Structures are given as C-alpha cells and as structure tokens.
Amino acid sequence: MSDNALLIMNAGSSSIKFAVFHSREEEAEWRGQVEGLGGSSPVLTVKARGSDKPTSHSLADADHEAAIKALLGWLEDNVGHSALKAAGHRVVHGGQQYAEPVRIDEKVLDTLETFSDLAPLHQPHNLSPIRQLMRLRPELPQVACFDTAFHRDQPWIAQQFALPREWTEKGVLRYGFHGLSYDGISRQLRQAYPSLAAGRVVVAHLGNGASLCGMRDGKSQATSMGFTALDGLPMGQRCGALDPGVVLWLIQQQGLSAEEVQEMLYKHSGLLGVSGISHDMRDLIQSASPAAKEAMALFAYRTAREIGSLVTALGGIDGLVFTAGIGEHCPEIRRAIVEQLSWLGFELDKEANQGNAEYLSRPETLPILVLPTDEESVIARNTRKLLALG
C-alpha cells in the first residue's frame, strides 16, 4: 500500500476497532477489532476489503494496552508503519476547548491528558496509540476527532446542570458522547431518508456504552450522557443516571473511598452489577437467571423513559433509530423498548425486528430503523478534511 495509508483508531470501553484506508478511497482496505476486552479470551480479527474471511489472532492479555500492542504489531507486519501517511483517532472527551477535529502536537496531547479523569475507561486508551505513533513516526500527522464535538452546538439550556453558576463557568456541563457515531447516523439519514432527517429523530446508540441523542434536522438538541460517560442509560458496567446523594452516602456513611466508588460506578454496575453474570447482552440473553432478565428489563425501561424525555426536548418525534452492538443485533431489547413507546405511535414489524432488518416498523406507524454505526468512516472523513488529503 505505498505510503498512502490512513490509519483510524477507535478505542471503546469493551473493544478497539481500527481501519486502514487508502488515502483517496471511501471504503477501508482493512477493518479489524479486538473485542471482549476485560473478558477471558480477546481475539484480534481483521478483514480485508472484499473478503468475507477474517483472520483471527488470539491475545494473551485482555486489557486495552495489550490490544493496542497487538494491533500496532499487525499493522507493522501487514501494512508497515512507514506506509502511513496520517492517523485519525477517536478521542472521547474534548472538553470545552475542542468542538472540531484538531491536529495533534505535544501541547494538544497534554491538554487531552487532563481530561482522562473525566473518561477513565476511554481517554487513556485513545491517547496511548497517539503517543506510541509519535515515538515511532514523529513527523506523522495525527488528528483527534471528539465524541463530544457533535453536541457542542446544542441549545445552551440542554448543556447546563442546575449547579451554582461558577461551576458551570468552569466547564461543569453536559458534554454528551458517542458524537462520531451520531454524526455518521445523521449523514446516513440525510442520504437515505432525507425527509425523516429533516425532522425530529431519537437515535439510540446501544453498545457496551449506551446513550441517546435527540436530533432536529440532523443536529444534536439533547443527549442522555453528561459531564462524563457515566450518565443517562444503564450500560454494560456503568450505572447510568444516579441520584448524586447515593455517591455522598457511600463515601460519608459507608466509608468507601472516592476511588472505590469510581470503580463501582464505572466497572461493576449496569448490566453486570444487576445481573451478577455479565456485562455482555449476549450472555444475558442466553441465561435463564431471573437476575439476568431483571437487568435486561431495567435496561429497556430506563431507555424507554429517557426516550420520552428527549421527545419532550424535541417537541415531538418523527422517527427512532437503533445503532451499535445491542441496537443493531438484539431484537429482544428493541422489542422491550418499543413496547413501552406504543403510546407515541411506534409499533414493530415482528419479522423485520427478528431479522435485524433496516426498516422495522409496521405500515402506517412511525418509522423505526436500524442503521450500522461507522465511527471509523467519520474519523477518516474528518482527518482527510483537516489535513487536506486528496
């Protein structure tokens, strides 16, 4: 691949996805991921364009750093670090400073590191490959694309907490996340469903991290995540919206340290905490345990309730879109959510839902779609644009 390769990295909470593009082409040359991080047997799978046979490599360790090492090793063996012309990275938190993609230098990287405490499951793993590539290829142009950026133009009222003004002014705001995913969905809607895209749409990004975005005319109006990616829906291991009084009580009355509370809320709550079995929806669906069913029911109930809140923010709703791991592949959860939204005029076509079809609703009811998230293509587009790559 001469010296025209564009590397895209997307570290999520349970997976690292990557893609290699020829710098002028829309379709990725290679796509791969390490899934199951934090589990027992993570595997690096890579697929070349046009092939339906991925290659798989088992990894000895299940953490993000081992996955990044394996991935950079694969890249050197199959593409060559010297063939890279640029790299684009998902960076989860851009704070108040970054509402657009930015070219990374030492100073930018230092600023982004200061946001690591606001996204402990993501930011360090977003920044680690940037540092490693800086060492391997100091002159390589690298671009950071932010999960928070898509939401920065929301109405001001949607970005505020009801805290003393001085804290709002210091940047304690509802930033929102999964913005690269929402940006890509907004674009897909504009291309394939233009009249719906112009209206009021709730997009449900339900993966290991989960959030909702209410869009009008393709732009974010409100979202379920806040200052950090803990807020909103229950997730694989994260609690979602929680009375802040619980945090105070755990620290002041139960004697937990701030670090212990952080560990509980980020890593031992959500589907894993309620089920006691797994953070992965696939395991809960297989399980006969009542606690697994309760975790699934709570996930669907909270999601439906939060959708109701976004419908109010949008002043009504014209359509609903599901995306990400659970949203794209889990009919049971989509059914449980949509059943609680029948009062809004949503009704699933059972067969379409069971088959994970793109268009899921019955005739004469409001549209429900499943669209695949593709954060890597959004990052590639942003990186090319910023660096003016042909």
Ligand SMILES: Nc1ncnc2c1ncn2[C@@H]1O[C@H](COP(=O)(O)OP(=O)(O)O)[C@@H](O)[C@H]1O
């Ligand atoms: N076939 C499936 N059925 C149910 N849930 C699924 C399926 N495939 C993936 N998932 C869920 O999606 C999650 C991963 O979503 P993804 O968006 O890829 O994760 P990340 O948040 O790490 O980017 C898994 O933890 C699992 O809960």
Ligand SMILES: CC(=O)OP(=O)(O)O
């Ligand atoms: C922000 C976030 O939760 O991302 P992910 O779903 O990739 O973990």
Ligand SMILES: [Mg+2]
């Ligand atoms: Mg993700």
